[in-house]
Amino acid sequence: MLLATTDLLIEDVHFRRRWASPADIGWKSLAVNVSDIAAMGGRPRWALIALACPETVRMDEAEAFYTGVRALAAQEDVVVVGGDTSVSPQGWVVNVTLLGEAAHPPILRSTARVGDVVAVTGSLGRSAAGLAVLEAPHAPTGMTADVLADVTTAHLRPRPRTREGQWLAQAGGVTAMMDLSDGLAADLGHICEESRTGARVELRRVPVDASVHAVALALGRDALTWATGGGEDYELLLTCEAGTFDRLADGLAGATGTRLTALGDVVDAADGIRYLDACGEVVPVGKGFEHFVTGRPRG
Amino acid sequence: MLLATTDLLIEDVHFRRRWASPADIGWKSLAVNVSDIAAMGGRPRWALIALACPETVRMDEAEAFYTGVRALAAQEDVVVVGGDTSVSPQGWVVNVTLLGEAAHPPILRSTARVGDVVAVTGSLGRSAAGLAVLEAPHAPTGMTADVLADVTTAHLRPRPRTREGQWLAQAGGVTAMMDLSDGLAADLGHICEESRTGARVELRRVPVDASVHAVALALGRDALTWATGGGEDYELLLTCEAGTFDRLADGLAGATGTRLTALGDVVDAADGIRYLDACGEVVPVGKGFEHFVTGRPRG
Numbered sequence: 001m002l003l004a005t006t007d008l009l010i011e012d013v014h015f016r017r018r019w020a021s022p023a024d025i026g027w028k029s030l031a032v033n034v035s036d037i038a039a040m041g042g043r044p045r046w047a048l049i050a051l052a053c054p055e056t057v058r059m060d061e062a063e064a065f066y067t068g069v070r071a072l073a074a075q076e077d078v079v080v081v082g083g084d085t086s087v088s089p090q091g092w093v094v095n096v097t098l099l100g101e102a103a104h105p106p107i108l109r110s111t112a113r114v115g116d117v118v119a120v121t122g123s124l125g126r127s128a129a130g131l132a133v134l135e136a137p138h139a140p141t142g143m144t145a146d147v148l149a150d151v152t153t154a155h156l157r158p159r160p161r162t163r164e165g166q167w168l169a170q171a172g173g174v175t176a177m178m179d180l181s182d183g184l185a186a187d188l189g190h191i192c193e194e195s196r197t198g199a200r201v202e203l204r205r206v207p208v209d210a211s212v213h214a215v216a217l218a219l220g221r222d223a224l225t226w227a228t229g230g231g232e233d234y235e236l237l238l239t240c241e242a243g244t245f246d247r248l249a250d251g252l253a254g255a256t257g258t259r260l261t262a263l264g265d266v267v268d269a270a271d272g273i274r275y276l277d278a279c280g281e282v283v284p285v286g287k288g289f290e291h292f293v294t295g296r297p298r299g
Numbered sequence: 300m301l302l303a304t305t306d307l308l309i310e311d312v313h314f315r316r317r318w319a320s321p322a323d324i325g326w327k328s329l330a331v332n333v334s335d336i337a338a339m340g341g342r343p344r345w346a347l348i349a350l351a352c353p354e355t356v357r358m359d360e361a362e363a364f365y366t367g368v369r370a371l372a373a374q375e376d377v378v379v380v381g382g383d384t385s386v387s388p389q390g391w392v393v394n395v396t397l398l399g400e401a402a403h404p405p406i407l408r409s410t411a412r413v414g415d416v417v418a419v420t421g422s423l424g425r426s427a428a429g430l431a432v433l434e435a436p437h438a439p440t441g442m443t444a445d446v447l448a449d450v451t452t453a454h455l456r457p458r459p460r461t462r463e464g465q466w467l468a469q470a471g472g473v474t475a476m477m478d479l480s481d482g483l484a485a486d487l488g489h490i491c492e493e494s495r496t497g498a499r500v501e502l503r504r505v506p507v508d509a510s511v512h513a514v515a516l517a518l519g520r521d522a523l524t525w526a527t528g529g530g531e532d533y534e535l536l537l538t539c540e541a542g543t544f545d546r547l548a549d550g551l552a553g554a555t556g557t558r559l560t561a562l563g564d565v566v567d568a569a570d571g572i573r574y575l576d577a578c579g580e581v582v583p584v585g586k587g588f589e590h591f592v593t594g595r596p597r598g
Contacts, residue, residue, distance in 0.1 A: 002301075004381060006347040006396055012388045013351075048305040050394055052312075082303060089311050095349055095394035097305055 003100040005036035011091030019134040022061045024156040025094060026068025032181065033098035034076050035160035035234040039179035040106030041169020044162065046081045047073065050095040052088035065094075076162060107169055107238075110194035112176035116239040116266040118199055119248075121164050121258050123207040124184060125223055128230020129215040130155030140218035150211045158234040165236055167255045173244030183231035185285045189273060191239065198271040201264040203228070203285075204278045228275070229286045239266055302399040304335035310390030318433040321360045323455040324393060325367025331480065332397035333375050334459035334533040338478035339405030340468020343461065345380045346372065349394040351387035364393075375461060406468055406537075409493035411475035415538040415565040417498055418547075420463050420557050422506040423483060424522055427529020428514040429454030439517035449510045457533040464535055466554045472543025482530035483562075484584045488572060490538065497570040500563035502527070502584075503577045527574070528585045538565055 009029050011017060037044045049069055073080060130151035168174050176195060180187050192199050208227045216223035240248055249260040275285040308328050336343045348368055372379060429450035467473050475494060479486050491498050507526045515522035539547055548559040574584040
């Protein structure tokens with residue numbers, strides 16, 4: 001089965017040249033598309049890359065963009081088969097279309113069922129923490145260079161969960177799956193809306209790395225808000241039959257080294273989407289970026 | 300065989316909102332990609348449409364864009380299978396990726412041979428004449444509304460040569476083919492460069508419609524310059540074995556109603572690309588739009 005996905009990345013909407021190098025932009029433009037194919041359990045194969053730059057662009061900058069594309073393409077076994085170049089009156093504009101193949105029909109967002117477990121790969125909030133560091137007027141103090149590099153790299157050069165998506169799609173038991181680009185709250189909203197269900201998430205279960213907590217502390221921000229609303233983690237959000245979670249978590253860890261964490265479960269649509277604190281109280285959780293709702297930079 | 304093409308269209312580079320409606324932009328964004336597939340002799344099948352607009356965009360404008368896309372998609376039997384939307388800090392940005400299928404390997408640009416005939420479908424210069432009308436400070440006088448509509452429609456809503464491309468690709472005898480997006484001079488240059496040949500074109504043979512001459516007269520411009528350098532005609536430029544031209548021209552006219560005109564022939568690379576006037580004298584012919592060379596609007 002042929003899969004196809006496309007993403008438009010625009011300077012000062014999706015990235016800033018002040019902190020994203022041309023190679024970072026190239027890497028990420030492909031990565032967000034690879035992540036889409038991964039979430040369908042597919043194998044990414046062929047990419048078409050369109051790049052528009054102001055006339056003032058230097059040749060080495062344009063070359064560095066393609067170097068970034070090729071670095072991820074080589075890791076993911078993707079071949080760049082075509083593209084387009086243009087001038088832009090203002091800012092960089094990138095469009096990547098990625099074709100992939102899947103051995104099985106892709107797992108959709110619309111097929112979650114009441115009683116399923118809601119789960120997520122890896123950890124959340126690193127990308128938002130990285131964006132906060134990149135956007136901060138001064139580098140935050142009180143943490144190691146490793147911590148800063150961990151979160152900024154998560155934002156600038158996300159690693160799509162390709163092997164994880166392929167493994168999960170064939171493992172049996174996964175009922176719905178998507179990649180986390182807009183943030184847990186927004187993307188779980190998409191699954192619930194399209195599946196006509198609600199969900200219940202226990203916030204204490206949301207996996208947040210120590211590096212994210214450290215950055216949040218240094219910047220006076222809230223790590224959990226990044227983890228639930230920040231977006232661009234490109235982890236996989238899925239629902240699975242309750243009886244299959246342990247097998248899936250063990251199998252995924254064994255096959256890929258990536259942990260799978262249960263966050264809660266799928267409930268009736270009438271119960272809505274609720275986020276519970278450690279006391280079981282419902283707490284409000286903001287949604288991540290939604291296009292045409294706010295103009296702030298997405299990533 | 301799967302074919303894929305992508306094109307990025309940017310406001311004030313490829314179109315102006317002053318004279319291109321959202322529906323025009325939608326139509327043309329798909330049309331330029333259909334034309335690429337047509338030039339490979341393929342059948343256009345599936346499109347991915349990415350649109351970015353400023354936050355001030357009205358819903359009816361965005362809807363009109365997709366109406367324009369769907370109007371051509373319906374004619375060409377293309378299904379829109381995906382896409383992306385985003386805010387843009389300045390101006391409209393459209394990216395269309397189109398997948399197509401070909402029964403045979405596509406005819407490339409790099410396979411013209413010395414002795415082949417150089418030929419073109421339809422007529423040239425209408426799109427450039429239309430652009431001149433659209434960009435003129437006042438509507439030119441002294442011609443009918445039909446003439447104005449003919450050339451402006453050619454620019455705003457080009458009709459890709461899909462049936463012609465498919466017919467030519469299977470007819471036998473065509474050695475190289477591409478669509479005319481950058482203009483005859485630039486695109487023949489591409490064929491010659493990639494095929495390592497030269498070419499000789501008799502300018503008196505270049506097909507130019509009466510409407511283009513009328514507009515050129517009214518605006519004090521040169522119709523032949525539009526026909527050779529104007530670009531965006533989306534006619535097919537091809538080379539064919541000399542002995543097959545008559546059969547191809549008759550067959551194409553019979554199958555599609557579109558004329559095929561011989562312009563000259565393919566010569567040794569050492570002889571370069573020469574344009575001859577009615578006296579057989581070599582005359583200079585400017586190339587069409589080349590990205591990163593000039594900043595003027597392309598379309």
